[in-house]
Amino acid sequence: MTHYSASNITMSAWRSRILLAMLLIGLLGLVGRAAYLQGMKNDFLRQEGESRYSRIVETSVNRGMITDRHGEVLAISTPVASVCANPREMDASNEQLENLAALLEMDVTEIQKRIADKRRGFVYLKRRVLPESADDIANMNLPGVFLKNEYQRFYPAKEMAAHVLGLTDIDDQGQEGVEREWQEKLASGLGKRRVIRDRKGRIVEDVEKIQALRQGQDLILSLDSGIQHLAHSGLKHAVEAHKAEAGSIVVLDAQTGEVLALSNLPVYNPNRRATINDANRRNRALVDTFEPGSTLKPFAIAVAMEVGQVSPDTIVQTAPGTFKVGRATIRDVKDKGKLSVAQVIQESSNIGTAKIALSLPAQTLWEIFSRSGFGVPAGIGFPGEAKGELRPYSTWRPIEQATMSYGHGISVSLLQLARAYTLFTTGGELKPVSLLKKNVPVMGQQVISRSTALAMSNMLELVTQPGGTAPLAQVNGYRVAGKTGTAHKLINGRYAEDRYISSFVGYAPVSSPRLIIAVMLDEPSAGQYFGGAVAAPVFNKVMTGALRMLNVPHDAPANNIVRFPATLEVEVGG
Amino acid sequence: MVKLNILLALILITSALGVVTSQHKARSLFAALESEHETARQLDVKWGQLQLEQSTLAMHGRIEQIARTKLNMKAPSESRVQIVTAAHPVDAGENSAGERMP
Numbered sequence: 001m002t003h004y005s006a007s008n009i010t011m012s013a014w015r016s017r018i019l020l021a022m023l024l025i026g027l028l029g030l031v032g033r034a035a036y037l038q039g040m041k042n043d044f045l046r047q048e049g050e051s052r053y054s055r056i057v058e059t060s061v062n063r064g065m066i067t068d069r070h071g072e073v074l075a076i077s078t079p080v081a082s083v084c085a086n087p088r089e090m091d092a093s094n095e096q097l098e099n100l101a102a103l104l105e106m107d108v109t110e111i112q113k114r115i116a117d118k119r120r121g122f123v124y125l126k127r128r129v130l131p132e133s134a135d136d137i138a139n140m141n142l143p144g145v146f147l148k149n150e151y152q153r154f155y156p157a158k159e160m161a162a163h164v165l166g167l168t169d170i171d172d173q174g175q176e177g178v179e180r181e182w183q184e185k186l187a188s189g190l191g192k193r194r195v196i197r198d199r200k201g202r203i204v205e206d207v208e209k210i211q212a213l214r215q216g217q218d219l220i221l222s223l224d225s226g227i228q229h230l231a232h233s234g235l236k237h238a239v240e241a242h243k244a245e246a247g248s249i250v251v252l253d254a255q256t257g258e259v260l261a262l263s264n265l266p267v268y269n270p271n272r273r274a275t276i277n278d279a280n281r282r283n284r285a286l287v288d289t290f291e292p293g294s295t296l297k298p299f300a301i302a303v304a305m306e307v308g309q310v311s312p313d314t315i316v317q318t319a320p321g322t323f324k325v326g327r328a329t330i331r332d333v334k335d336k337g338k339l340s341v342a343q344v345i346q347e348s349s350n351i352g353t354a355k356i357a358l359s360l361p362a363q364t365l366w367e368i369f370s371r372s373g374f375g376v377p378a379g380i381g382f383p384g385e386a387k388g389e390l391r392p393y394s395t396w397r398p399i400e401q402a403t404m405s406y407g408h409g410i411s412v413s414l415l416q417l418a419r420a421y422t423l424f425t426t427g428g429e430l431k432p433v434s435l436l437k438k439n440v441p442v443m444g445q446q447v448i449s450r451s452t453a454l455a456m457s458n459m460l461e462l463v464t465q466p467g468g469t470a471p472l473a474q475v476n477g478y479r480v481a482g483k484t485g486t487a488h489k490l491i492n493g494r495y496a497e498d499r500y501i502s503s504f505v506g507y508a509p510v511s512s513p514r515l516i517i518a519v520m521l522d523e524p525s526a527g528q529y530f531g532g533a534v535a536a537p538v539f540n541k542v543m544t545g546a547l548r549m550l551n552v553p554h555d556a557p558a559n560n561i562v563r564f565p566a567t568l569e570v571e572v573g574g
Numbered sequence: 575m576v577k578l579n580i581l582l583a584l585i586l587i588t589s590a591l592g593v594v595t596s597q598h599k600a601r602s603l604f605a606a607l608e609s610e611h612e613t614a615r616q617l618d619v620k621w622g623q624l625q626l627e628q629s630t631l632a633m634h635g636r637i638e639q640i641a642r643t644k645l646n647m648k649a650p651s652e653s654r655v656q657i658v659t660a661a662h663p664v665d666a667g668e669n670s671a672g673e674r675m676p
Contacts (some may be wrong), residue, residue: 059615062622073629078622156629203608204601229634476652545649558657 008473054196054207062151063172064186064216066165066179068225069258069437075165075179077151077172081129081134085114089144096142100125103133103140115144127154127170155181155270157225158288160232162270163283164223164435177283178435179408181381189214220437222258227251230545231261235519238538239265242524248285249520249538251416253544254513255394256442257422257431259380259427260546262286262415287384289411290520293487294348294531295505296369296407299420299457300357301341303368306452309359312342312459318351325399330354333568346462347567348469348484350406357400357405365401366393371422371447373430374412380433388412407485414503418518421505424460424481425513428453461510466564473506473536474561475544477554482506482539484531489523499523508543511555515540532566 017081037045062077083104092100094108101108104126114123127135127150134147153168155161159485168176172187174180191213196205231249239247251261266280304310321335332351336343344352357365369375373391389411396404403409412420415433422431422444429444448456460481464473469484485503486496505518519535519542528534630636640649 006579061618065625076622076626076629078626154626156626156633158633160633160635194617197604198601202605204605226634233635233638363668383636398588476655477657554657554659558655559652561652 001160012471040564053198053502054194056210057191057193057195057203058149059191059213060149061188061191061213063153063168063188066186067218067220068223068228069220069260069450070224071220072225074110074157074161074221074223074225075153075155080131080150080152081137082126082148083125083129083134083137083151084148085118085125086125086144086146086148087118087123090142091144092142096140099140100137100142100145103136104129107314108112121359122538151458152199157228157270159267159269160263161223161225161228162267163264163285164221164259164280167270167273167276168173170566176281176333176383178219178221178382180383185217187214188216197536214249222253222260222435222437222547223262224260224353225547226549227542228261228263228519230542231517232263232562233263234538234545235263236543237305237541238430238519238521238534241526242521242534243526244534245523245525246284247519248288248414250303250414250516250518251541251542252418252422252433252516252518254422254507254516255431256427256438257419257433258438259433259435261514261542270354276532282402282568283382284522285414285520286378286380286382287386287413289386289388289413289446289485291408291410291490291502292412292417293407293485293501295349295417295483295485295503295518296412297345297348297353297405297408298424298460298483299367299368300353300360300405301370301459302423302456303364304356304360304370305341305455306448307360307364310341310356312455314341314342315339316341316344316349316352316355318344318349318355321351323351323354325354325358325402326397328399330402342459342462343467345456345459345483346465348463353406354402359400359549362396362537365405366390366396369410369449371430372444373416374410374420378413378415378419378433380415380435382435383533386413388416389432407487413518414518417503417505418516421507421516421518423447424453424457425507425516426453460506465505466562467567469560469567470504470506470532470536471564471566472532473504473539475508475540475547476561477556477558478508478547478552479510479542479556479560480506480543481510482536484530484536486529499525500529502529502531502534504531504539506536506539506543508547509552509555514552515543515547530566530568 028312062079064071066075098108100182101111101520106126111125114125126402137145138147151172153172155165164177166179167175168179169175174183174186180187190211193209194207196204197495198204198208231251234248235247246265248264249261250259252258253260262285264282264284268276268280315338317338318332318336321332323330330350332349336347336349336405339347339349341356369390374388377385377387401408419433420430422429426444427450428446428448430447431444433444460483461479462468462471463483470482472478473482483505487500487501489499491499501520501522502524503518503520507513507516517539519538521534523532
């Protein structure tokens with residue numbers, strides 16, 4: 001047996017060298033790789049690493065609310081879910097698609113069509129689904145199908161305030177009305193920030209703010225939803241009863257010019273967009289103009305009193321019921337004989353008004369119209385607001401000067417007309433109109449003197465008294481003043497023989513006016529068409545309700561209403 | 575010298591552990607804050623929905639209809655209204671109205 005000691009084993013030296021060389025090569029490789037990753041690909045890797053735990057989170061808030069002056073909600077946004085899909089990631093069986101279609105209340109083929117294009121990374125399957133079906137869809141856990149939170153705008157008042165509020169489109173942008181005018185204020189903006197999430201998905205750190213969240217501000221309108229309801233339902237009743245084409249009503253605060261109610265018919269329900277068409281989306285009281293007829297007489301006569309041409313007791317000869325100006329003839333309904341200026345207003349005599357107007361320089365008449373706000377937009381800040389037509393006085397012919405005094409050859413919007421009556425409710429001031437609530441007294445512009453305004457107010461009160469044209473405008477327990485208007489409708493530049501625009505503008509209580517209401521009905525065709533018979537009852541209904549609602553102190557005893565037949569009036573255009 | 579090094583090493587370890595703990599605490603507090611924010615958002619949404627519901631239910635038209643049809647209520651007619659003037663006017667508004675009575 002031979003024993004070898006360990007030291008006796010010799011190995012060839014090249015083996016250890018090879019081992020050393022291999023280790024060194026391995027090491028070199030690692031160093032090279034490390035240098036490559038650390039040096040050249042550093043940014044990319046850092047980004048990849050971060051993306052494993054940092055996320056960009058979007059937060060959204062709803063669009064601002066619109067409320068009436070008492071804080072009652074008129075428009076509000078509430079979150080709804082939209083169902084979206086990524087066609088590239090979609091991998092659903094037919095059965096699953098059918099379930100999805102049933103939840104979405106859609107056709108399967110429709111869904112298949114939408115997700116057919118695999119190049120797209122995003123399609124909407126259905127926008128704004130009910131919260132319950134959104135939950136069901138989330139529970140299905142279909143790959144490639146996800147929910148996106150959006151907001152839907154609701155209008156609890158439905159069609160009642162539709163024209164004032166307007167609409168937003170599907171992306172929450174204001175399209176019409178207040179929603180469009182105050183878009184900047186109401187709109188909210190998406191907030192974006194980068195955060196770090198832990199493995200449970202909780203946000204554990206805010207890294208940076210990418211985009212600040214913009215909170216939509218609430219908007220408080222001047223509207224009073226109680227009065228708005230009264231006005232809208234009163235108008236609706238009248239439009240239906242008199243088979244009118246259209247109608248508008250404006251209720252103003254007589255002292256501040258705030259719009260308390262504004263409504264038009266036909267109208268749409270803003271919660272059901274399918275019902276909207278060109279006819280019912282018009283805010284007629286603001287964007288449409290009409291020849292107002294007799295409701296303009298007080299302005300011509302007020303300026304005649306202002307310059308000292310007439311006083312309420314001045315006698316005007318209106319016999320024989322016709323009056324020639326140039327080749328044209330102005331008519332009254334009948335021969336009214338000699339009338340005082342007060343009676344000219346009370347009985348709405350065209351001849352009386354025309355004679356007074358013709359005794360004035362054209363410029364004086366133009367100035368009163370212009371300073372009363374006609375021919376310029378009322379400045380309520382509304383898209384498409386009409387300015388009406390008031391031609392420069394240098395182009396007037398005498399007959400035009402005469403007809404304009406009783407509201408023909410001049411066109412106004414109902415809002416302008418209502419606003420102009422602030423002259424008589426504030427002692428001669430023209431107040432600015434506003435759709436937003438005012439918290440401070442509003443300064444107006446003095447147009448006529450206080451004494452003229454009060455004298456005219458007394459004459460306008462006679463219109464609702466025996467001998468006047470509007471017995472139906474009387475309100476129990478209050479003194480009421482106003483003026484009726486019945487005008488032939490202008491169609492293609494000619495006055496239609498049997499189509500009328502009936503209107504009434506009035507205010508109450510006369511001793512300390514609180515409300516101005518202007519009512520206009522377009523083509524009442526159920527037999528009656530006089531402003532006193534068609535529009536005045538609407539005024540009465542709305543005024544009675546609104547004064548009670550506002551708790552306005554009475555300025556007349558109860559049962560002050562006098563029944564008498566209305567004096568008829570109608571204007572014939574020149 | 576060795577003692578100082580050991581001391582410094584100990585301090586280093588303690589402060590390192592401190593950083594880890596406080597970071598952990600900060601993160602869990604932040605997570606709690608976030609979840610409270612989320613609750614606030616949800617409550618906000620709920621509030622909006624309740625407001626919508628309230629305003630829909632309290633709409634004047636609806637109240638009027640229920641009053642008229644279900645409860646058989648109506649506004650009193652003119653002949654049934656008595657106007658009472660305050661014998662001792664409570665405020666200027668009523669006072670002036672009283673004086674203007676014809």
